[in-house]
Amino acid sequence: MxxxxxxxxxxxxxxxxxxxxxxxxxTDMAGKLxxxxxxxxxxxxxxxTINTSKVVAGSYLVTIANGNGSFTQxxxxx
Numbered sequence: 333m334x335x336x337x338x339x340x341x342x343x344x345x346x347x348x349x350x351x352x353x354x355x356x357x358x359t360d361m362a363g364k365l366x367x368x369x370x371x372x373x374x375x376x377x378x379x380x381t382i383n384t385s386k387v388v389a390g391s392y393l394v395t396i397a398n399g400n401g402s403f404t405q406x407x408x409x410x
Contacts, residue, residue: 335394339408342385348396348403349377356380357395358387358407366392384409 334347346356354374358367366387371380382394387409395404
C-alpha cells in the first residue's frame with residue numbers, strides 16, 4: 333500500500349494491489365471514522381482517492397481491508 337501525497341491537502345491517493353472487494357477507511361488518531369469508501373472488483377493495481385479538502389489538519393490513519401486482513405498507514409493532512 334502506498335499513500336500519497338503525504339502530507340496532503342485536498343486529496344489522498346491510496347494505491348494498492350489485490351483481488352476482490354476492499355474497504356478504505358480514514359480515521360483520526362482517536363479512532364473516529366472520517367471517511368469510508370467501498371472498492372469492488374479489484375483485479376491487480378488500484379488507486380482509491382479520498383477527498384480531504386474539508387478534513388481538519390492533523391495526523392490520520394488510512395486503512396484498507398478485505399476478508400483476508402488489513403493494512404494501515406499514517407497520513408498528515410495540512
